[in-house]
Amino acid sequence: MPYVEVRGGNIRVKWWGGEYHLDAEGRATRRKRYESASGPEPGTPFEDEDEAYNYGLDREHEVRHGKHIPRASAKTLMRDYCQLWLAAQDLRDTSISRYRSRLRARIVPYWGDRAVGDITTWEYEAWKKGLQAAVDQGEMSRHYFEQLTGLFGILMTDAVVKYKLRMESPVIRQRRRGRFTKKQREVKRPMQMEVLHALATNAYHVWGFTGWTYLWTLGFTGMRPPGEMWGLRREFASPNWPASDPDAERREHALDRYGPDLMPAIRVQYQSQYERGKRTQVSPKYDSHRTLVIPPFLHEMHTALLASHDSPWVFPALGGNQMSTQWGKTYWPYIRGGSPERAARRDHIRQAIPPVPEMVGKRIYLLRHGHREWLEEDGHPRIAMETRMGHEVAGVEGLYSNLTPAMERRIADSLQARWEAFWRMGVWWHPPVSHYSPI
Known part of the structure; x- marks a missing residue:
């Protein structure tokens, strides 16, 4: 008592x-x-x-x-709690780095001296409203706003459920309450072959034949950029795989279904990421290892590309090494936004590169979205589309469905037909015949 x-x-x-x-x-x-x-x-x-x-x-x-809730636990300061919480997470280094960055930038500076158990819903709503004002004024992106509020919600939920630092979360989500605000979505246009061709052309002038092949590969496979694209090694490219697969069991099963003489395919086995400051190969996002059949034209393009260099990476940087974070500074801005005429290496004058208006200021990730649009336009089954994109189909549908060789063959045929229809539309620029001819 x-x-x-x-x-x-x-x-x-x-x-x-x-x-x-x-x-x-x-x-x-x-x-x-x-x-x-x-x-x-x-x-x-x-x-x-x-x-x-x-x-x-x-x-x-x-x-x-x-x-x-012990009073001592409830009085744990947010700066201490955030540090302990982050150390307890079992995530990849890239995810830890993103969480650490958000904590340091916005959460700890604002909440650090507050006790976990003392934070009220009123205070949370005031903080959220301040972030919203920053979004409205163009000082913060909507995406970053959602990342911050989502992370704070996770912190408070864990404080209640896992660590018993407070009785309930101050983050209360209610539907259809308060002033209605329509969710802002990124403006997207259907991906047109003309746009992809313009990007590939610019990529050739910035990056050479590697850039030309990179853009067409992304548009016609839907691989996740940049990780899965940069992490693609030559033994997993269609001219070599599956005969070159280092895993004997996987190689044996794949040889009955894939190969240059059966169905050319790319194996998405890794993605390239930085861990502890070093570039390394890790499993694809959500462990979505998968095989992507490709149309004949893309197989021929990869054959020419691999013959043009001896790098272990299918898409090496200009210096021959694996592509790094320089992509976002010295490659993509010029591919989508163009560049005036200027001097390049060895006193060579690089011609002016025209911008691609539909992609100026846009993410290259939209090309992955565009690939999904093409699959839907061509009427492929949902299981075939989701498997190709590296997603899982939940529930009974995913349990009973399966990607069959016939489905894969139809995907490759429809993509080849799209490619051929584009080149029949007119005379388009392509790299010198000494490198490759799409005709």
Whole structure:
């Protein structure tokens, strides 16, 4: 039972918090650890002894029903909690780095000196409204806003469910409450072959035949850029795979279905990422290892590309090494946005590169979206599309469906037909015949 102490004008109540004192070796003794409070809220004293006693009864009720949050735990500062929470996450280095960046940038500076158990819904809503104002003023992207609020929600949910630092989360999600705000989505246009051709042409002038092949590969396979594209090694490219697959069991099964003389295919086995500051090969996102059949024209393009260099990577950087983060600074901006005439290496004058208006300021990831649009336009089954994109179909549909060779053959045929129809439309530029001719 709780007991009340009256000292001068102060009223304090003590109750057993369900824990015992520890001895020097860290073992629990029979001596109970009591908690106390001088008011229902910090800075608010009890009005009388009855209020204090009832407050103690409520706390002991929480202890008996497993809902008690020790006051010391609830007073954990957010800066300490964020550090402990991040250390406990079992994620890839890239995900940890993104979380750490968001915590340092916006969450710890604002909440760091607040106790986890003291954060209220009012305070959270005020913080969220400030972030929204930054979005409205163009100081923050909508995507980053959603990342921050989503991460804060995870922190508070874990504080309640996993770490027992508070009774409930201050993040309350209600539907259709308050002023309606339509969700802002990225403006996308259907991917046209003319646009992809313009990007590939610019990529050739920036990056050579590797760039030309890179853009067509992305548009006709839907691989995830940049990780899966940069992580593609030559032993997993269609001219060599599956005969060159280092895994004997996978190679044996694949040889009956794929190959240059059967169905040319790319094996998405890795993606390239930085871990602890070093570039390394890891599993694709969601462990979505998969085989992508490709149309004949793309197989011929890859054959010419691999014959033009001896790099272990299908798409090496200009210097021959694996592509790094320089892509976003020295490649893609000029491919989509163009570049004036300027001097290049060895006093060579690089001709002016025209911008591609439909892609100026856009992400290259939209080409992956465009590939999915093409598959839908051509009427392929959902299981074939989702498997190709590296997604899983949930429920009974995913359990009973399967990607068959006939489905894959139709995908390759429809993509080849799209390619041939484009070249029949007119005379389009293509790299010198010494490299490759699409005709």
